[in-house]
Amino acid sequence: MKDKIKARSVPFSQTRSRHASETAEDYVEAVMELIEEQGECRVLDLARYFNVSHVTVSRIVKRLQEEDLLYSKPYKPVELTAKGSKLAKRVKERHLIVLAFLIKLGVDKVNADIDSEGIEHHVGSKTLAAMKKFLK
């Protein structure tokens, strides 16, 4: 019986772990997108993008620099490291698959955009594969 409860706790541990990576994933994806669209990515671009204050962005950018995902000098644009770029591509691809999946399932674009932004971080490789298969 305790094994049962223990086994049941695994999804929650995994979910907490995924939430811990969520900020990093969203940030590298945003930086990549903003650089593609505007040529550079400033702190204030990210603040508008996520609808948070520039202070929140600034602190998170600093932390992601320590994790070797982003790079920037003070008052300069934010750039992706090689590691950050690689993560961004993976994350964006997964996001696009989740989004396309929801739309093919019959969800309108507005709600597919909203829901996919959260769902993407909880889609493991098996679920992602099942979504890809459904899309074909």
Added chain:
Amino acid sequence: MKDKIKARSVPFSQTRSRHASETAEDYVEAVMELIEEQGECRVLDLARYFNVSHVTVSRIVKRLQEEDLLYSKPYKPVELTAKGSKLAKRVKERHLIVLAFLIKLGVDKVNADIDSEGIEHHVGSKTLAAMKKFLK
């Protein structure tokens, strides 16, 4: 162009809002389940269920009491208020639909259990309706 960025920020705001309700949703669902299975729900049952310390549970239970979702006296079992019970039923139903959906999509039970625990909180009414339709 700024409207475009503003519109893009909506999914992130919504995702943050959903994460803010996530703990309450998981807790009322867990309390309902533990009472059904064991007759009562103790703080330590919840700690094992979520794989966190009893201290974390104790503090969250106190807060959810202030939100009128749970009820308990010190050293006594945790119970659901009417409001908590209503929320638990809604949340559990949604969770079961997401789980069944993933399994029907071809995901194995272990991974469906894991992924649905996070995905459930990001499934809006439109996506939930689309999943229900797919299940029929």
Added chain:
DNA sequence: CATCATCCGTAGCCATTGCTACATTTACAT
């Protein structure tokens, strides 16, 4: 090259959710 608006960093606050260590209460066994 001086001024000024914009951008960005820093200080410091709050809430949430993890934790360990310790205190207290409860419940059970002798």
Added chain:
DNA sequence: ATGTAAATGTAGCAATGGCTACGGATGATG
């Protein structure tokens, strides 16, 4: 009834991610 183990509460710490207020840096404009 008393003693002990388990359950729960409390104190206090850390990390994360929100915020406002303020000050310094940058760059465009005249």
